[in-house]
Amino acid sequence: MDKTFWKAGHRPTLLAAFLYFDLAFMVWVMLGPLGVQIAKDLGLTHAQKGMMVATPVLAGAILRIFMGILVDHLKPKLAGAIGQVIVIIALFFAWYFGIHSYEQTLILGVFLGVAGASFAVALPLASRWYPPEHQGTALGIAGAGNSGTALAALIAPSLAIAFGWSNVFGLALIPLVLVFIFYLVAAKDAPECPAPKSLAEYLKVLKDTDAWWFMFFYSVTFGGFVGLASSLTIYFNIQYGLDAKTAGFFTAACVFAGSLVRPIGGNVADRIGGIKSLSVMYVLAAAFLGVVSMGLPTAWMALLAFVGAMLALGMGNGAVFQLVPQRFRKEIGVMTGLVGMAGGIGGFYLASSLGYAKQITGSYQIGFLIFAALALLAFAGLSGVKNRWRTTWGAAHLTAAKI
Numbered sequence: 001m002d003k004t005f006w007k008a009g010h011r012p013t014l015l016a017a018f019l020y021f022d023l024a025f026m027v028w029v030m031l032g033p034l035g036v037q038i039a040k041d042l043g044l045t046h047a048q049k050g051m052m053v054a055t056p057v058l059a060g061a062i063l064r065i066f067m068g069i070l071v072d073h074l075k076p077k078l079a080g081a082i083g084q085v086i087v088i089i090a091l092f093f094a095w096y097f098g099i100h101s102y103e104q105t106l107i108l109g110v111f112l113g114v115a116g117a118s119f120a121v122a123l124p125l126a127s128r129w130y131p132p133e134h135q136g137t138a139l140g141i142a143g144a145g146n147s148g149t150a151l152a153a154l155i156a157p158s159l160a161i162a163f164g165w166s167n168v169f170g171l172a173l174i175p176l177v178l179v180f181i182f183y184l185v186a187a188k189d190a191p192e193c194p195a196p197k198s199l200a201e202y203l204k205v206l207k208d209t210d211a212w213w214f215m216f217f218y219s220v221t222f223g224g225f226v227g228l229a230s231s232l233t234i235y236f237n238i239q240y241g242l243d244a245k246t247a248g249f250f251t252a253a254c255v256f257a258g259s260l261v262r263p264i265g266g267n268v269a270d271r272i273g274g275i276k277s278l279s280v281m282y283v284l285a286a287a288f289l290g291v292v293s294m295g296l297p298t299a300w301m302a303l304l305a306f307v308g309a310m311l312a313l314g315m316g317n318g319a320v321f322q323l324v325p326q327r328f329r330k331e332i333g334v335m336t337g338l339v340g341m342a343g344g345i346g347g348f349y350l351a352s353s354l355g356y357a358k359q360i361t362g363s364y365q366i367g368f369l370i371f372a373a374l375a376l377l378a379f380a381g382l383s384g385v386k387n388r389w390r391t392t393w394g395a396a397h398l399t400a401a402k403i
Contacts, residue, residue, distance in 0.1 A: 021145025024118035050355015055109030060116020061344020067120035068337020076125035095170035128190035136322030140266025146259035157248035215342035221316035223346015258310030265318025281316035282379035293368035
């Protein structure tokens with residue numbers, strides 16, 4: 001990694017943003033890894049399982065807009081502190097009083113969505129400390145908090161077997177509180193925080209077609225990542241008969257792959273340009289999802305295909321956020337919220353559609369195929385705008401960053 005990167009910015013804030021993001025994502029998708037045990041105890045249908053794991057994703061998507069507004073008005077550090085307190089209280093209630101019905105899982109899912117909204121805080125918190133030529137790397141490191149989804153898949157099913165799935169909510173409070181304390185001590189707002197914007201200014205950015213392109217691009221890369229992270233434990237259990245613990249390990253392998261390459265995706269995009277990097281990732285993601293849709297004969301073959309898809313989607317996440325700050329530097333708070341919301345909506349669609357596809361057709365195939373088609377559509381869209389982007393806001397005389 002470029003030595004000059006470590007001389008720029010504020011490392012304690014970057015670490016605090018990463019840890020906050022990491023644990024927030026861990027609890028955001030927690031219902032997915034616990035889904036096998038919860039579904040068994042509550043007698044859920046395939047569609048209900050899909051909706052249970054998709055609800056936190058949708059709630060997180062919508063709440064990212066509100067978090068984006070809070071970031072602009074209260075600055076990132078305070079907005080993040082408020083979000084962490086809400087999640088800690090919600091998990092305490094779920095642990096202390098228990099979850100006894102499908103409806104209660106959905107209510108908990110809405111509150112876990114606040115953790116998913118951390119995206120709109122952690123990225124501006126880190127981003128505002130770094131110059132344009134290091135945006136991809138800085139946001140890649142902060143965004144590697146995606147790995148929290150792997151922690152949930154790796155640990156939650158085993159803890160549920162040992163202590164009962166309700167107690168997993170209580171156990172999660174321990175690292176959450178520790179990171180919250182570190183965050184309060186280490187994180188600092190960048191000196192150059194943009195002035196708060198009016199509602200009209202928030203809506204104004206939606207008149208720019210580039211904003212909609214970025215929202216669509218991220219709905220595929222991040223939507224694919226978080227949708228799979230939420231669904232794969234249940235998928236491996238239903239499709240291949242793996243027990244909850246083994247299905248969790250398989251899911252963790254996929255999610256680790258996707259989350260750990262996000263910084264690499266950002267760094268590669270800094271070096272060769274986000275457009276070139278992202279184009280390759282869409283084609284690869286579509287290919288691997290197409291392979292998965294065929295219903296591979298063994299769980300290990302499926303694992304390899306999912307790891308390939310997650311590597312492409314994870315690097316794509318880093319590439320998208322190498323480009324966003326170049327185009328919308330002054331509006332990075334609201335754009336992070338909007339783009340993040342779109343990513344969450346993509347994840348909600350994928351997670352819920354897999355459950356409905358299984359219930360209606362008896363197979364997951366159509367759910368995967370439609371999402372593969374969306375990845376190809378994103379590739380086509382990026383091919384259509386790349387020349388305009390490179391000759392306007394990405395022109396060499398305007399920025400040192402590669403577009």
